[in-house]
Amino acid sequence: MSVYQPPLQSLRFLLNAVLRAPEALAEAGWEDLSADLFDEVLAQAGRLVTDRLLPLNLSGDEEGAAVVDGGVRTPAGFAAFWQIWRAGGWAGLAGDPAYGGQGMPAVLDTLVTEMLCAANLAFSITPGLTQGAIRALAAHGDAAIKGWCLPPMIAGEWTGAMALTEPQAGTDLGLLRARADPDPAGGFRLTGQKMFISAADHDWTDNLVHLVLARLPDAPPGTRGISLFVVPKRLADGARNGWSVLSVERKMGLHASPTCVVSYDGALGWLVGAPHRGLTAMFTMMNHERLFVGLQGVGVGECAAQSALAYAQERLQGRAPSESKGGGTDQPADPIIRHPDVRRMVLTARALTDAGRALAAWTALWLDRAEKSADPSLRQEAEDWAALLTPIIKAAGTDFGFEAAVLAQQVMGGHGYIRDNGVEQLVRDVRATQIYEGANGVQALDLVQRKLTLHGGRPLARLVAAVEAALADLAADPATAALAPPLRDGLERLRACAAWLTAAERGPRDAAAGASDLLRLAALVVYGWMWALMAVAAARRPAGYDPAFLDARVGLAGFFMERLLPETAALEARARGGDASLRGPGLAEDLAALQG
Incomplete structure (x- = not known):
């Protein structure tokens, strides 16, 4: 089985010593929040997911979700755990108190969500989508829709799903064909088919809602003609609405999460926001989901890292390189953690994983600070951070989560390939996160084509200034001074590469060709920035933490700077290669000549 225990000391250290979240939240108008409260919430959530949800991960994968009698049946134990989760108020932890939520800050909800993802990624999808739907309805729904949908969704009595993709319209939503015709009795009747709809139906609750993109009869073509509708499973009188699940997709992983093909046959729905402005409203949900999906990668990375270490400490195999004759042990072989390459992995x-968590929490804290602030400059800064970091969190969190899972599998060797041991499930499950909510190549294009130049490059300038401030703190402490040069080099590469790709004379093909390399370069620099913050905080030796843990924070920061950040040099070179290397001699547009 894979290994997972909530990393409570790491979470406490991040919240209190690195982010200083209680103080920052108090200054921003959040009252009655303390480090002790955060500790208790995290400990309770951690116990619940490890005791009750983690044991369902393997069995859920083996049983899977299926269509039964016209509805979706999820694996044994899933619906029961949802009742426990919502009864404890966890579904509404960060929900608006005006609609029954607890009103906790997003930074706390972020770390609770990571634990949920680490324990059971397939289960986490439904609550994660529900939170995004809540945000979209709260931001764009009228008073009637809010009053109707938000209380049961925040209470966990209903869940939410997003219905965008159609067979001919994936990323290019301008191609979608689903129609919404006005109903004489009120609302709209939706017709069409959607696919890849996660959590479209289940047996956890009696009702749920879909947020559906469709076209009104007078809609202009393209994305300017898309409207958003809320479509429940059951109507006010309890009758079944006019949509049905045609099938549950058979997937590489996430077997316990129902990914559905859905047919809308005159289903009754209600308009959310203005006509033809549905994509703007849906982006509220999509951006939340991108941050959530990045967290899914972090959660799997945590489980993978723990599993790899536990195995490497116990597995005896071969003799590690040693300066002493005989290896300095009476055992017949050494624990593989002593082998340098295993240690590297x-x-x-x-x-x-730790840097990804820090970045997600740092971003959530900025959103919390802005939520109750009347200061327009602070709100502007939070918006800049969210705009710049969302594609990085989504893509890096999932890319690195997948890499961590594969590394854990490699550490375990043949045992990592065996289903009963759990790590191969991590690899299969997390792979989808690189694809959904906008494939990571799309995130890279968003970063390069939009976010780097947003507001005249203001968000990127904020990032550069923040990293430079962290570099100054590193250099000022003898315990961390040696960490500064690699991060400084990475920052200079990011600044130069971003300027090269976004230069006025650069063609759009060059920017697109270098986008994925630039995003990974940016992610490594941003992760290095997070490690700088953690190393500086650890070097100050805050009270209440195991000294060995603090030493390991500084040591891990050094490992990151020396072993992982140097990749930025290769990434910059590749990004500057532009489109020319993709179209060299003999490489025709359709690449047909490659078939031989």
Whole structure:
């Protein structure tokens, strides 16, 4: 089985010593929040997911979700755990108190959500989608829709799903064909088919809602003609609405999460926001989901890192290189954690995971600070951070989560390939996160084509200034001074590469060709920035933490700077290669000549 225990000391250290979240939240108008409250919430959530949800991960994967008697049946134990989760108020942890939520900050909800994802990624999808739907309805729904949908969704009595994709319209939503015709009695009748709809139906609750993109009869073509509708499973009188699940997709992983093909046959729905402005409203949900999906990668990375370390500490295999004759042990072989290459893999999984968590929490804290602030400059800064970091969190969190899972599988060797041991499930499950909510190549295009130049490059300038401030703190402390040069080099590469790709004379093909390399370069620099913050905080030796843990924070920061950040040099070179290397001699537009 894979190994997972909530990393409570790491979470406490991040919240209190690195982010100083209680103080920042108090200054931003959040009252009655303390480090002790955060600790208790995290401990309770951690116990619940490890005791009750983690044991369902393997059995859920083996049983899977299926269509039964016209509805979706999820694996044994899933519906029961949802009742426990919502009864404890966890579904509404960060929900608006005006609609029954607890009103906790997003930074706390972020770390609870990571634990949910680590324990059971397939289960986490439905609550994660529900939170995004809540945000979209709260931001764009009228008073009637809010009053109707938000209380049961925040209470966990209903869940939410997003219905965008059609067979001919994936990323290019301008091609979608689903129609919404006005109903004389009120509302709209939706007709069409959607696919890849996660959590479209289940047996956890009696009702749920879809947020559906469709076209009104007078809609202009393209994305300017898309409207958003809320479509429940059951109507006010309890009758079944006019949509049905045609099938549950047979997937590589995430077997316990129902990914559905849905047919709308005159289903009754209600308009959310203005006509033909549905994509703007849906982006509220999509951007939340991109942050959530990045967290899914972090959660799997945590489980993978723990599993790799536990195995490497116990597995005896061969003799590790040693300066002493006989290896300095009476055992017949050494624990494989003593082998340098195994150590490299374990440290890589850990370093990537901890930095990803820090970045997600840092971003959530900025959103919390802005939520109650009347200061327009602070709100503007939070919007800049969210715009710049969302594609990085989504893509890096999932890319590095997948890499951590594969590294754990490699550490375990043949045992990592065996289904009963659990790590191969991590690899299969997390792979989808790189694809959904906008494939990572799309995130890279968003970063290069939009976010780097947004507001005249203001968000990128904020990032550069923040990293430079962290570099100054590193250099000022003898315990961390050696960490500064690699991060400084990475920052200079990011700044130069971003300027090269976005230069006025650069063609759009060059920017597109270098986008994925630039995003990974940016992610490594941003992760290095997070490690700088953690190393500086650890070097200050805050009270209440195991000294060995603090030493390991500084050591992991050094590993990241010395072993992982140098990749930025290759990434910059590849990104600057532009489109020319993709179209060299003999490489025709359709690449047909490659078939031989």
